[in-house]
Amino acid sequence: MAYIGKIPAPAAITASDLDPAVITGQPALATSPADTDEFLISDAGVLKRLDASLIGGGGKVLQVLTDAATSAVATTAGTSTYVDTGLSQAITPAATSSKILCMASLFHIRKTGDTSVNFRLVRGSTTILNNIGNYDTGDSQQLTEVTNFVFLDSPSTTDATTYKVQYASGNANLAADSCPAQLILMEIGA
Numbered sequence: 001m002a003y004i005g006k007i008p009a010p011a012a013i014t015a016s017d018l019d020p021a022v023i024t025g026q027p028a029l030a031t032s033p034a035d036t037d038e039f040l041i042s043d044a045g046v047l048k049r050l051d052a053s054l055i056g057g058g059g060k061v062l063q064v065l066t067d068a069a070t071s072a073v074a075t076t077a078g079t080s081t082y083v084d085t086g087l088s089q090a091i092t093p094a095a096t097s098s099k100i101l102c103m104a105s106l107f108h109i110r111k112t113g114d115t116s117v118n119f120r121l122v123r124g125s126t127t128i129l130n131n132i133g134n135y136d137t138g139d140s141q142q143l144t145e146v147t148n149f150v151f152l153d154s155p156s157t158t159d160a161t162t163y164k165v166q167y168a169s170g171n172a173n174l175a176a177d178s179c180p181a182q183l184i185l186m187e188i189g190a
Contacts, residue, residue, distance in 0.1 A: 031094065032094060033052040034052060038050065038051055060189045061187070061188060061189075062098065062187040062188070062189050063091070063186070063187045064185070064186050064187075065089050065090075065184070066089065066182060066184045066185070067088055067089040067182070067183045068180060069085075069087055069182075082118075082120055082166040082168045083166060083167065083168070084165075084166055085106070085164075085167055087104065087164060087181055087182075087183040088162060088164035088165075088183070089162070089163055090160050090161065090162040090163075091160070091161055091163070091185045091187060092158065092159070092161070093155060093157060093161070094158065094187065094189070095189070095190065096157060097189075097190035098188060099152055099153065099154050099187075099188045099190070100152070100153045100186070100187055101151075101152050101186040101188055102129075102149075102151045102152075102153055102184070103149070103150045103151075103186075104121070104147075104149055104182065104184070105146060105181060106119060106147040106148070106165065117167060117168070118131050118132065118167065118168050119132040119149075119165055119166065120167075121149070121163065121164075122163065122164050123153060123155060123161060123163055128151065128153055129149065132147060152188075163185060164183075
């Protein structure tokens, strides 16, 4: 830059030297940047363009939601079709590329007589994980268990999506202890 007269002495830049409209004149991003978005960065004083696709950020936990039950489901009659346990949680992914990590700790199950029980994880009306914790007891036996599972789902949507745990039992000998149960959903950014 050419000057007429004296070159000004170097001085630190203060906030009063900046026009706030230069920085705040544009709206802030309301969502995560797309891979095709571009940013300006300074590389040793030289402005360069940087595509958002080059900025790391995948694998971050974007949100965590949970549903807990303090009293477990019990049944007095066996059901060969799956019914809700009461554990249910809706989540709205921020991007279609997000994954949902589903984790659950399920009820203590006590069974007497010859019976079995199965759990499954459902997204909306679609079964995504089936036959979790298939316990089978013989006559006059009792079994107490806690069933845990972890499942990584790719719902490919930004719509609100509900996950729930269901169960089916072989006959009327299923009973549930009053043990806390929990369903945890974690959105993982791509």
